Amino acid sequence: MTTTRPLRVGLFCFDGTEELDLVGPWEVLTAWAAVSPLRPQVLTFSADGAPVRCAKGLRLLPDTSAEQIGSLHVLVYPGGAGTRPLCIDHEHLAWLRAQRVTTPVIASVCTGALVLAAAGLLAGRPATTHWAAFDELAALDGSVLADREARYVDDGDVITSAGVSAGIDMALHLVARLEDVATARAVRREIQYDPAPPV
Amino acid sequence: MTTTRPLRVGLFCFDGTEELDLVGPWEVLTAWAAVSPLRPQVLTFSADGAPVRCAKGLRLLPDTSAEQIGSLHVLVYPGGAGTRPLCIDHEHLAWLRAQRVTTPVIASVCTGALVLAAAGLLAGRPATTHWAAFDELAALDGSVLADREARYVDDGDVITSAGVSAGIDMALHLVARLEDVATARAVRREIQYDPAPPV
Numbered sequence: 001m002t003t004t005r006p007l008r009v010g011l012f013c014f015d016g017t018e019e020l021d022l023v024g025p026w027e028v029l030t031a032w033a034a035v036s037p038l039r040p041q042v043l044t045f046s047a048d049g050a051p052v053r054c055a056k057g058l059r060l061l062p063d064t065s066a067e068q069i070g071s072l073h074v075l076v077y078p079g080g081a082g083t084r085p086l087c088i089d090h091e092h093l094a095w096l097r098a099q100r101v102t103t104p105v106i107a108s109v110c111t112g113a114l115v116l117a118a119a120g121l122l123a124g125r126p127a128t129t130h131w132a133a134f135d136e137l138a139a140l141d142g143s144v145l146a147d148r149e150a151r152y153v154d155d156g157d158v159i160t161s162a163g164v165s166a167g168i169d170m171a172l173h174l175v176a177r178l179e180d181v182a183t184a185r186a187v188r189r190e191i192q193y194d195p196a197p198p199v
Numbered sequence: 200m201t202t203t204r205p206l207r208v209g210l211f212c213f214d215g216t217e218e219l220d221l222v223g224p225w226e227v228l229t230a231w232a233a234v235s236p237l238r239p240q241v242l243t244f245s246a247d248g249a250p251v252r253c254a255k256g257l258r259l260l261p262d263t264s265a266e267q268i269g270s271l272h273v274l275v276y277p278g279g280a281g282t283r284p285l286c287i288d289h290e291h292l293a294w295l296r297a298q299r300v301t302t303p304v305i306a307s308v309c310t311g312a313l314v315l316a317a318a319g320l321l322a323g324r325p326a327t328t329h330w331a332a333f334d335e336l337a338a339l340d341g342s343v344l345a346d347r348e349a350r351y352v353d354d355g356d357v358i359t360s361a362g363v364s365a366g367i368d369m370a371l372h373l374v375a376r377l378e379d380v381a382t383a384r385a386v387r388r389e390i391q392y393d394p395a396p397p398v
Contacts, residue, residue: 018226027219027364042255056225056233151393172397172398192363199380
């Protein structure tokens with residue numbers, strides 16, 4: 001990045017967004033915004049700006065709408081059960097293709113990759129998704145190069161993450177890429193991300 | 200647990216709740232609720248039921264209010280900058296002490312432990328909190344037995360977690376304790392919690 005304009009990050013949310021898909025990256029990116037000289041602006045938005053009901057029932061009031069969000073450097077696209085209707089929503093897919101043209105980085109979490117595939121954004125690309133969604137991904141676009149091992153796949157202008165909690169790791173990678181490793185480590189320390197799954 | 204009544208879990212939220220403190224356990228516990236024969240009910244609530252603005256700006260619409268939440272088996276108490284005013288809110292601390300009497304398990308995340316300490320719930324107990332908050336914890340109650348190494352401390356009827364992301368590990372432990380290890384492992388797999396911090 002060589003612009004001095006504030007770096008804008010938008011997290012798209014919709015009915016049926018899986019909660020942690022959205023809030024994992026949100027926590028990492030807003031913790032980054034709190035300390036970074038790049039002054040990143042991190043916002044949530046829904047298609048029409050209205051509240052959304054997430055996959056497990058959490059209700060969110062997004063900051064703004066797709067129309068109002070404006071130009072983004074990074075678009076974060078979470079997964080969740082709500083991705084399935086979006087995969088066949090031609091108006092939404094056209095919007096996503098238009099975002100592709102103006103957005104340097106589109107980063108999905110979990111089954112957000114299905115919508116990216118449905119829009120044609122993963123054609124011929126390496127990509128990952130939730131472990132249970134690779135058949136769906138192949139059905140949407142047989143040319144996607146499935147990576148079943150990666151925690152996230154950074155293909156430059158498109159990043160895809162594995163299921164749910166993988167968005168936390170992907171977002172730390174984004175901070176390292178957009179600023180530097182030392183800053184990403186500081187964010188990791190701030191959210192005390194020294195995971196120790198007890199089971 | 201030997202009751203056949205549905206197990207009720209309430210996640211308290213307030214202005215200044217750290218987002219991942221709340222949504223990490225929420226994701227784990229609602230993923231558990233989706234598969235468990237114990238039929239856990241998992242709800243968010245704020246003091247008055249009104250929307251809250253989290254520490255990093257995310258706005259949530261809670262399910263209900265403290266008055267309406269009713270009897271809980273588990274109360275999850277997240278941290279965040281908003282805990283500091285709660286530590287000196289005598290009405291709130293009296294409410295928390297009343298919860299203590301009727302709630303078998305109170306589980307804090309991050310600086311949620313400060314409010315538990317302010318209410319006297321950690322007196323003489325081993326406990327943890329965010330790595331940067333141990334001095335505050337000691338100032339609130341010098342009798343707390345600080346555990347700076349643990350990811351979470353299960354002291355039976357009180358559980359405390361380290362900072363932010365530690366709530367995910369604590370919640371998986373709760374599932375293992377309240378149901379069994381196999382179920383907690385299934386939840387872990389569902390949220391693909393195979394963390395791989397890239398920095």
